[in-house]
């Protein structure tokens with residue numbers, strides 16, 4: 630047994646032990662607006678339900694360990710006292726991850742992650758249309774747990790309206806745990822798909838991903854790519870150069886064959902194969918080689 634008091638660890642080590650041992654954690658995909666009405670969307674896995682009557686959800690945007698700054702979501706909850714907590718299923722896990730990129734203040738992560746803004750009924754922040762369950766909430770209280778990097782801020786939310794997609798309901802109108810296909814966060818890059826098990830999602834770049842909005846339409850509109858594929862494609866920092874694409878094609882007989890077929894379906898399926906193996910740059914090279 631390895632035993633120690635928390636203060637002997639660096640804040641980073643402590644955070645890592647906590648996040649790898651206290652897992653899997655559900656994910657609050659929190660939609661807020663700032664004082665000027667600009668939308669913001671970010672995931673938080675320090676999250677759970679703590680009361681059903683009244684219906685209370687709590688999540689915690691922490692002060693950054695890196696530089697002790699605070700998150701936009703916290704500032705927005707302080708300013709407006711409203712939030713929509715959207716539930717994350719497997720279909721939107723890559724876009725959710727992309728939305729956690731630390732884009733500057735005022736950048737709309739709905740647009741960067743390619744998710745759809747759906748107006749709420751009782752509060753101003755938008756819902757995520759693709760999310761299977763959306764909780765419109767008022768913020769009752771915010772409790773700061775400290776003033777150092779890593780300190781959480783408990784955002785205590787009361788649910789004022791619930792929206793549930795028909796697609797995840799069973800014959801009795803209750804949520805079907807197979808159909809809802811929930812995901813949860815563990816440590817590092819690890820997630821779990823509740824009905825299947827562990828998988829990894831590459832962390833969003835500390836440098837900024839180009840975003841789903843920067844992906845050309847012919848890719849976004851292809852029937853072969855789903856939200857998870859677009860989320861992966863949007864997470865690269867820069868597109869490969871023409872020279873990089875040419876070298877890649879020259880050295881890859883299989884890709885050359887697919888490209889010379891001039892068959893869009895074959896080209897997109899080859900790119901999809903790379904995406905399934907998380908070889909995102911190779912997928913981009915196959916897709917752009919046709920241009």
Ligand SMILES: Cc1cc2nc3c(=O)[nH]c(=O)nc-3n(C[C@H](O)[C@H](O)[C@H](O)COP(=O)(O)O)c2cc1C
Pocket residue numbers: 656669670671672673674675676689690691692699700701702703725726728729730731732814
């Ligand atoms: C799955 C997932 C869970 C996260 N959970 C938390 C969390 O519980 N607390 C936190 O402070 N940051 C968490 N983050 C990081 C924030 O989402 C990230 O810092 C984001 O950029 C904050 O955005 P904001 O400044 O617009 O609020 C998480 C990221 C991911 C991908």
